[in-house]
Amino acid sequence: MTTRLTLRPISAQEHRDFIAGQSSASFLQTPAWASVKAEWRSESVGWHDGDTLVGVGLVLYRQLPKVKRYLAYLPEGPVIDWADDDLAAWLAPLVSHLKANGAFAVRMGPPVVTRRWSAEQVKAGIADPAVRRLGDVPPLERCQQGARVVAQLHELGWQQQGTEGGFAAGQPQFNFQVPLVGDDGAPRTEADVLAGMNQLWRRNIKKADKSGVEVRRGGPEDLEAFHALYAHTAERDHFTPRPLSYFRTMVDALGAEDPDRIQLWLARHEGDLVAATIAIRVGTHAWYSYGASSTEKREVRGSNAVQWAMIRHALAAGAAVYDLRGITETLDADDPHVGLIQFKVGTGGQAVEHAGEWDLPLNRAIYKAFQLYLARRG
Amino acid sequence: MSLTLTVDGARWRAHLLATATRSPGLVPVAKGNGYGLSLGRLARRAQWLADHVAETGAPLDLLAVGTYDELGEVTPRYDGDVLVMTPWRPFGAALDLDDRTAARVVHTVSRPDDLAALRERHPSARFVLEQLTSMRRHGMTRRELEAAAQALGTARSGLRGVALHLPLGTTSHLGEVSRLVNDVVASGLPTRTVYVSHLTHAEMGTLSSRYPDFTIRPRIGTDLWLGDRGALRVTATVLDVHPVERGDVFGYRGRSAPKSGHIVVVSGGTAHGIGLEAPTGDQSLRARAATLARGGMDAAGFVRSPFSIDGKQRLFAEPPHMQASMLFLPSGARTPRIGEQVDVRVRFTATDVDRVVVD
Numbered sequence: 001m002t003t004r005l006t007l008r009p010i011s012a013q014e015h016r017d018f019i020a021g022q023s024s025a026s027f028l029q030t031p032a033w034a035s036v037k038a039e040w041r042s043e044s045v046g047w048h049d050g051d052t053l054v055g056v057g058l059v060l061y062r063q064l065p066k067v068k069r070y071l072a073y074l075p076e077g078p079v080i081d082w083a084d085d086d087l088a089a090w091l092a093p094l095v096s097h098l099k100a101n102g103a104f105a106v107r108m109g110p111p112v113v114t115r116r117w118s119a120e121q122v123k124a125g126i127a128d129p130a131v132r133r134l135g136d137v138p139p140l141e142r143c144q145q146g147a148r149v150v151a152q153l154h155e156l157g158w159q160q161q162g163t164e165g166g167f168a169a170g171q172p173q174f175n176f177q178v179p180l181v182g183d184d185g186a187p188r189t190e191a192d193v194l195a196g197m198n199q200l201w202r203r204n205i206k207k208a209d210k211s212g213v214e215v216r217r218g219g220p221e222d223l224e225a226f227h228a229l230y231a232h233t234a235e236r237d238h239f240t241p242r243p244l245s246y247f248r249t250m251v252d253a254l255g256a257e258d259p260d261r262i263q264l265w266l267a268r269h270e271g272d273l274v275a276a277t278i279a280i281r282v283g284t285h286a287w288y289s290y291g292a293s294s295t296e297k298r299e300v301r302g303s304n305a306v307q308w309a310m311i312r313h314a315l316a317a318g319a320a321v322y323d324l325r326g327i328t329e330t331l332d333a334d335d336p337h338v339g340l341i342q343f344k345v346g347t348g349g350q351a352v353e354h355a356g357e358w359d360l361p362l363n364r365a366i367y368k369a370f371q372l373y374l375a376r377r378g
Numbered sequence: 379m380s381l382t383l384t385v386d387g388a389r390w391r392a393h394l395l396a397t398a399t400r401s402p403g404l405v406p407v408a409k410g411n412g413y414g415l416s417l418g419r420l421a422r423r424a425q426w427l428a429d430h431v432a433e434t435g436a437p438l439d440l441l442a443v444g445t446y447d448e449l450g451e452v453t454p455r456y457d458g459d460v461l462v463m464t465p466w467r468p469f470g471a472a473l474d475l476d477d478r479t480a481a482r483v484v485h486t487v488s489r490p491d492d493l494a495a496l497r498e499r500h501p502s503a504r505f506v507l508e509q510l511t512s513m514r515r516h517g518m519t520r521r522e523l524e525a526a527a528q529a530l531g532t533a534r535s536g537l538r539g540v541a542l543h544l545p546l547g548t549t550s551h552l553g554e555v556s557r558l559v560n561d562v563v564a565s566g567l568p569t570r571t572v573y574v575s576h577l578t579h580a581e582m583g584t585l586s587s588r589y590p591d592f593t594i595r596p597r598i599g600t601d602l603w604l605g606d607r608g609a610l611r612v613t614a615t616v617l618d619v620h621p622v623e624r625g626d627v628f629g630y631r632g633r634s635a636p637k638s639g640h641i642v643v644v645s646g647g648t649a650h651g652i653g654l655e656a657p658t659g660d661q662s663l664r665a666r667a668a669t670l671a672r673g674g675m676d677a678a679g680f681v682r683s684p685f686s687i688d689g690k691q692r693l694f695a696e697p698p699h700m701q702a703s704m705l706f707l708p709s710g711a712r713t714p715r716i717g718e719q720v721d722v723r724v725r726f727t728a729t730d731v732d733r734v735v736v737d
Contacts, residue, residue: 085521138591147564151520154557 007093010046010056016257018046018056019079024285024320026076026111027254027261028171029058033075035253036246041070045097047080047090055080055090059098065373069366072103076171082112083145087152095360104366107161107359109171110153114146115139115353119198119345125331126338126345134174134329134351149355158358172326173356176341178311178349180286181320190312196348201304208305211269215309218264218276220255223247226264226276230292247278247290254280260317265310267302274302279310286314287323307347327351380732381646381722383414386609387736391426393606397598398427398434401582405461405573407599408452409444414612414726415603415734417443421452423603428458440484442597446471449479459484461573463541463597465508465516468495484538488516490525497536504536506573509558513545523565532568539571539595551577552584559589573597604726612731613719614685617702618643629696629704639708641695644685646703646722651729652684653698684723687714691723 012031019025027033034042040060047055057078061070080090098106117125118140125131153160161170178196181187194202218226227244234241254262260281267275274297278290288310293303314322324344328337345351361367398404406427408420421441428438442461443452452460465488466472475483480500487493488508496503507526510517518526523540530537540562544551551574559572575597577585585594604610619642622628622635635641646652683694683705695706707713714720724731 136587136590142563142591144564144566147560151557151561151564154560155520 004049005054005089005093006048007045007097008048010044010053012044014046014053015044015056015058018053019282020258022079022283024283025079026285027280027282027287028075029056029077029079030254030257030261030282031058032253032257032261034058034060036250038249040073043101045078045094047093057094061101061103064104064366064370067366068102069104069363070102071370072098072101072106074106074108076109076111078108079111082110082149085148085152087149088156091156091360095362099362104363105359105361105370107170107357109357110149110355112146112149112355113143113352114150114355115143116141117351119196119348119350122331122341122345122351126333126342128331129333132330132332134331134353137331139353140350146355153355153358156360158360160355161357161359170357173354174327174329175352175354176324176327176344176347176349177352178322178324178347179320180311180315180322185320187315187318190315193311193315193348194308198346198348201346201348204301204304205308207299208267208301208308211300213267213269213274213300213302213305215265215267215305217313218266220248220251220264222264222266222276223251225273226266226278226292229273229276229294230290232294233292236295250278263310263313265306267306267309269297269300269302272297274300275306277306277310279313281314281317281319284318284320285323286310286317286319286321287325289325311347322347322349324349380615381650381652381729382613382615382719382733382735383731384611384613385415385734385736386611389606389609390736393609394423394427394602395430395434397602397605398430398436398438400579401596401598402436403593403595404436404438404602405440405442405595405597406438406602407442407444407463407575407597408603409442409448409463409599410727411730413599413603414724414729414731417448417451418455419734420603421455424452424458425456428456440595442599446475449475449483453479453482458482459504461506462486463543465489466492466496466505468492468499473499486516486541487526488518490518490522490529493526493529502536504538506539506541507537507567508541508543509561511542511544511558512554513543515543517543520561520564523561523567527566527568530568535568537567537569539569539573539593540567541573542575544574544576546576550581552581555581555585556588559592571595575599600727610726612722612724612729614644614646614703614722616642616644616714616716616718616720619713619716630699631696633696635695635706637708639706639711640713642687642692642705642707642714644703644705644720645701645732646685647698647701649700650731651724652703652722653694686721686723688712 015031019030031044037060040062043059045057045059046053055078057074060073062073063070095106116139117137121137125137131137227247231241251262263279265277265279266273275293277288280287280289311322327341327344330337406424408417412420424441431437439458440461441452441456441458442463443449445464446462449460459482461484463486466485485496485503485505486508487496487505508517510519542558570591571593573595582596619640621640624635624637626635628641681694683692685692685705692705692707695704
């Protein structure tokens with residue numbers, strides 16, 4: 001069984017076509033994402049069973065200073081059959097290909113869920129002073145498939161990267177998602193999704209509507225307005241904003257793949273921009289990616305209005321999941337990150353734990369040096 | 379005259395209650411020589427602990443024994459279920475159980491084939507599945523657990539949980555236990571109960587908070603029965619005392635005294651486990667150096683004995699006999715009276731005392 005799959009580089013077109021045939025994949029695994037991360041060398045690779053393409057991966061090569069050796073990184077990927085109990089058959093050809101290309105280590109983030117918690121459980125956890133982390137709350141579900149992936153990665157010598165405290169260096173392990181289909185797989189109605197939200201969210205959505213907030217999709221010409229508000233938000237909330245050029249590249253690259261791949265959303269009140277967001281969708285998975293909001297006119301609730309517009313759009317597009325992306329693991333009411341969780345929990349979805357990011361060192365000495373370098377960089 | 383274990387009953391019972399109180403889900407272990415206290419006594423005490431649930435807040439529904447042959451000692455004295463920790467095999471004492479005992483037994487199953495064989499013989503058998511740990515003694519791998527899960531299906535089965543036997547002396551068991559618990563989830567087994575041993579109280583706490591949806595049940599033997607050493611005292615009786623001068627010949631082997639002093643004859647010999655080298659479990663360099671040093675004394679005819687008189691450990695005058703030992707007491711030391719009790723340091727799991735006295 002272990003010899004049945006082969007791996008070789010594929011064209012961006014083959015890569016795109018394969019993802020288009022999947023029900024979903026992370027946008028970080030689309031070939032377009034390579035153009036966004038232009039400072040990294042990238043490569044599309046494909047798994048073949050005979051002549052049939054059965055899996056793809058976007059590899060980003062990050063060079064180690066002064067040495068011609070690379071960390072090969074597959075963010076939220078690769079796009080393979082993670083339900084296979086013979087992951088060695090998939091990973092072995094990947095690893096030998098990357099090694100031949102000068103990788104000293106491989107890092108990946110298997111897109112599999114390991115645990116889920118309901119919004120009610122998260123809320124009760126925040127209210128309970130004895131609960132400090134999400135993991136202290138009995139989960140709604142521990143996923144067998146996720147556990148199988150974790151078990152196999154351990155068996156195959158991969159090392160799980162820690163996510164101590166806040167956000168990890170890579171992609172977040174804990175995310176908040178609103179399911180847009182029921183347990184039976186049938187689409188939920190707008191009314192049902194709305195009813196799942198907490199009272200504050202429902203009230204705020206109504207309030208925005210009453211005060212005349214208008215939400216519409218923008219075009220590339222609106223990117224500058226989005227960025228101005230985003231830079232304002234960054235200053236207020238003390239984070240470092242990305243430059244406008246980053247978003248231009250992102251919109252151009254992702255937009256070229258599919259007209260609905262990346263969307264700009266703008267909420268205005270009497271002509272003033274009060275909230276603006278970027279949403280991304282690949283197949284049945286829709287993400288809320290970047291958000292910005294004004295400090296003025298908070299009472300008109302532009303942020304809730306724009307979220308609701310994105311959710312409705314995702315529903316209309318047939319998405320199965322609306323993903324609000326990362327949350328920290330903390331449920332400590334005194335932690336500054338808890339406000340963000342509370343905002344997301346109000347949507348009534350689920351907190352979802354993924355398998356996290358895993359490394360396979362190929363050259364132990366260089367890998368160790370790399371870890372030291374990362375630790376020093378802080 | 380005998381080798382006697384004297385138990386400070388009030389102190390011992392207080393320790394048992396305290397241990398049960400801070401170990402929710404406790405499964406007491408009574409195996410082998412009953413940790414020096416005897417299996418029967420431990421079984422009665424387990425029943426006593428079960429009867430004191432109001433005091434401990436810790437219901438006690440399960441007692442663990444080592445082997446099927448030990449069941450007869452505990453089942454008449456303890457009312458609950460009994461877990462046999464040696465894996466069930468389609469041969470041996472496991473097949474000789476009478477129906478009444480069988481109904482109270484929880485088996486340990488460590489091979490997929492045994493699971494099928496046990497269920498074929500006893501469709502209503504209750505069992506835990508043992509997982510293979512880094513100890514690599516008995517147990518199932520993740521894929522074997524998955525096969526077991528498929529064999530059991532979703533129907534009601536006798537599955538009572540999974541069991542782990544962890545090795546001693548590693549820095550922390552948490553990493554391994556986390557991986558093993560993940561394997562349970564990965565297997566799809568319809569259970570959230572895990573039986574573990576050798577975890578510190580802090581490790582148990584961390585595990586319980588990390589797996590709030592799991593029931594982690596500690597199997598505790600030594601720390602329960604022998605956890606308060608101050609409550610336990612083993613003594614031998616001085617049977618005879620003979621003065622000797624340097625060069626005097628004595629003993630089975632006709633040794634001669636190295637200098638003047640006394641030969642002290644005490645109860646306790648090889649029949650009790652005295653003088654047999656049992657591994658101490660202490661593998662530190664210091665402990666190994668001490669073993670070497672004792673070997674040197676052995677060559678010169680001086681071996682430290684576990685008997686101490688007036689707080690000082692005395693040398694064997696010659697190797698211990700079956701029921702008595704001869705010690706050498708150099709002149710100048712106080713000579714004990716005949717009938718006097720002297721302390722003996724023993725390894726409880728390797729010593730059979732003649733009498734247990736619970737005060």
